[in-house]
Amino acid sequence: MAKCSSGFPSSSSLPASTPDNLKPFQTLNGIQQLAESRQFKGWLLDQFGVLHDGRKPYPGAISTLEKLANYGAKMVIISNSSRRASTTLEKLKSLGFDPSLFVGAITSGELTHQNLQRSDDAWFAALGKSCIHMTWKDRGAICLEGLGLQVVENVEEAEFILAHGTEALGLSSGGAAPMKLEDLETVLKECAAKSIPMIVANPDFVTVEARDLRVMPGTLAAKYEKLGGEVKWMGKPDKIIYIAAAQMAGIDASHCVAVGDSLHHDIKGANAAGISSAFVTGGIHATELGLHTFGEVADDSSVHALALRYDAYPSYVLPSFNW
Template identity: 60%
Template sequence: MLDFVVKGGPVVPTLKGIQQLAETRRFKAWFLDQFGVLHDGKQPYPGAISACRFSSVSFGILVRLFQLGCFYFLTVERLATSGAKMVVISNSSRRASITMEKLKTLGFDPSLFLGAITSGELTHQYLQRLTDHFACHSVFMALTLNRRNDAWFAALGRSCIHMTWNDRGAISLEVAFRYCPPPKFLLQSLTQTKISGLASVAEAVTMPFDKVFKNIALGLPSGTSLPLTLEDLEEILKRCAVKNIPMVVANPDFVTVEARALRVMPGTLASKYEKLGGEVKWMGKPDEKIYKSAMAMAGVDAVDCIAVGDSLHHDIKGANIAGIQSAFITCGIHATELGLGKFGDTADPSSVQALALTHDAHPS
């Protein structure tokens, strides 16, 4: 059953189990975040794989629900039989195909999902030359054609500084850009570092530069990477900001959950660049482009969708912007802020409401 709680904001249903919601066949499409919902970047959450190892007619997904700090099966058997579809939407700088391969290596059956839309895929398609020939989903072809009508992307040059992972494996641009030394054009800035004791998203974006940005590398044409010192990185950002060179960030997340720890993500660096006066083009959630792409892939309208995620700023706010329903997972990146120390802990409704108001993001 559903409980309704009012704590200084809009009425929000508290879900004690949403199998009943699934059985209503209210939503034709379910848009699922991957990190913090299906897996933690290293391994799937307990039961998630077995939950997904049903036939296309009878299967389930494991999600942690709004107001609940424990796992519940969301049975989607009736949704599947009625034609409901699941799409993974992720703020990952990697291509959609790589995301599906990642799920497969973690033990998930990719055939249970309609597909994936990632911020990296959106970035790739918006930067792809219109004259390039490539095989892709019709949705992605439409995204590429959108560049012709997007004045901001159409005005970009063909030279770039490509910043990528150092300790996680470099990400190739896979588009026809000319790599060059700084400070010509900052395409995307990616960083990942585990900070001991990192407690919240807010802490990540306010920490000193030298404590956050480590393990950063310069992407090379060969696909390899060259590690950058903090001094190198800071100088690049300062020069680019002074010259009004735009940054396209292919992963706008501030932090993510990895094996129960918080890792700083590219959005944090992009936020620092904005504070230096630089211009940032944020790709992925919460921008509505990624949701519109998912809706196009599923062939549904906003009224027929629900998004499930653990980030108020990205997943829930993005759903609000796109005009679709949402379910907030409390034990993800906001767990510490909500006082949740372990799986099974239950978030206090007033704390959830207050945090949602802080982010101006309101779960359904």
């Protein structure tokens, strides 16, 4: 899109053949103009695919956060990670990010833990305490301490499924047995036949890790729904996590912008919450957009087509989270 004199790209001109429901976006090279405009007081930032790839920060991400903070922006990490919020901030620190730059973090794992612990929600209160636990192996199993749950290995004894990961099945001993994805799906079939509900503590289907895509618990949840199972999705694209993040920042949602690399989760969720959004094209959709190198700019028409496919419409589009 052509740039206006203000420095912001034009989004008013679309091809004559553009469908009526195609919503325009502004293409940016970085967030500098957006930060300088001070239009948004709250920045709700995804982490994987935006700030880092799970192993190292993306080029310019750390300095961009520091510059954004200088403009008084209140930043909250909003992530579909199945880990607790404190673990997420510790991970960011280990990668070289300054945790003090953030107001805090809200993760789907944190929301799941809080709801299981409080049980003040009628749906959670009716679950019971015995669960099949799908967790991680290489990343380390998720700790269920303080929740009063009993992990069972026999589906016949289970009252619900708790999906934190896609690599292992939790054991009653507290350990985890590595398991292939197809074997976990076999367990899901047994659970579906018993009509027991599932909580998915990470709704992502895939995530970016060192430029590769890794299967996440949302894939298991989608499979379970196809089998006829009931799923409680915790996190994006449910608007509750965006509202919680805005409240954490102490800012009205209308003054917030959500930044993420997933149209289905980050952008669609922001749409549902009525929050402006910035779509980072170099994350999980890079291959779909024909991008091969970091910072490569996506073709506007390709982004429009992908937005229509996912029925998720960003306010802004940028190649990476940079200044």
